[in-house]
Amino acid sequence: MKSLLAAVLISLPALSCAQALLEFTGEHAFPRTTVEAAAERAYTTRLKSLSRDGRLDADHALLLRLRNILEGLGSAARIENPGALAISWEIHTCRRCDETASSMAGGRLLIGEEFVAKFGFTDSELAYLLAHEMAHVLAEHTREFASIARYIVDNGRNRRFEDIQRELDESFTVSLRMSDFYVRQELEADYIGLVLGARSGHDPAAMLGMLTKLHREPAGAFSTHPSEAARIQRASSMLQTAYRIRELGHTQH
Numbered sequence: 001m002k003s004l005l006a007a008v009l010i011s012l013p014a015l016s017c018a019q020a021l022l023e024f025t026g027e028h029a030f031p032r033t034t035v036e037a038a039a040e041r042a043y044t045t046r047l048k049s050l051s052r053d054g055r056l057d058a059d060h061a062l063l064l065r066l067r068n069i070l071e072g073l074g075s076a077a078r079i080e081n082p083g084a085l086a087i088s089w090e091i092h093t094c095r096r097c098d099e100t101a102s103s104m105a106g107g108r109l110l111i112g113e114e115f116v117a118k119f120g121f122t123d124s125e126l127a128y129l130l131a132h133e134m135a136h137v138l139a140e141h142t143r144e145f146a147s148i149a150r151y152i153v154d155n156g157r158n159r160r161f162e163d164i165q166r167e168l169d170e171s172f173t174v175s176l177r178m179s180d181f182y183v184r185q186e187l188e189a190d191y192i193g194l195v196l197g198a199r200s201g202h203d204p205a206a207m208l209g210m211l212t213k214l215h216r217e218p219a220g221a222f223s224t225h226p227s228e229a230a231r232i233q234r235a236s237s238m239l240q241t242a243y244r245i246r247e248l249g250h251t252q253h
């Protein structure tokens with residue numbers, strides 16, 4: 001399997017405040033436009049279905065709160081990744097939709113109302129949740145994931161993006177074989193998310209409260225996600241750096 005590290009933290013000494021701290025690189029087999037068009041179709045279909053029976057954006061206060069937090073994070077994203085200038089972030093909430101939080105290529109986010117209510121997330125915790133989802137978009141994880149999956153599915157090198165996506169949705173074996181890479185992307189999104197959140201002024205330790213709350217939940221019998229314990233351990237080792245990044249954000253204004 002090829003090693004594609006989408007984001008690396010560059011060295012911190014001698015930083016100027018408007019300098020990007022993350023570097024986004026990657027080789028992708030499919031055009032960005034193809035991946036984003038597929039995401040847009042899926043997102044629009046899902047929103048329409050939610051809207052039909054009143055499950056979309058029903059909690060206006062929550063939606064407003066999320067949009068405010070997203071705006072701050074969006075400014076941080078533009079510093080870290082100039083490509084983010086072209087992203088028009090979109091966020092919606094849903095109820096009775098079996099959703100925690102998800103993002104799709106091109107900047108489309110969906111947050112489950114019950115998930116937020118259940119854990120009573122603070123603004124900093126929500127910032128971490130959103131920053132993590134934005135990180136998946138910024139690092140183009142869907143596109144990267146499908147590019148890697150071509151090496152695993154039958155005749156993958158000659159198949160279209162939609163075919164690869166179908167295999168990923170339907171084949172347990174393919175999903176299982178991709179699980180290590182999935183875990184890597186999750187940890188990477190945590191790491192980019194922490195940088196984005198700190199950059200937009202959120203307290204890094206307070207943000208990680210989100211993971212601590214999730215950690216109290218019993219894990220599912222089979223989960224491809226990295227454990228919250230592993231996520232907390234990784235993110236905690238970044239805390240000092242995150243505080244320095246937060247200071248940097250403060251001197252920007």
Ligand SMILES: [Zn+2]
Binds near residue numbers: 136189
């Ligand atoms: Zn994730």
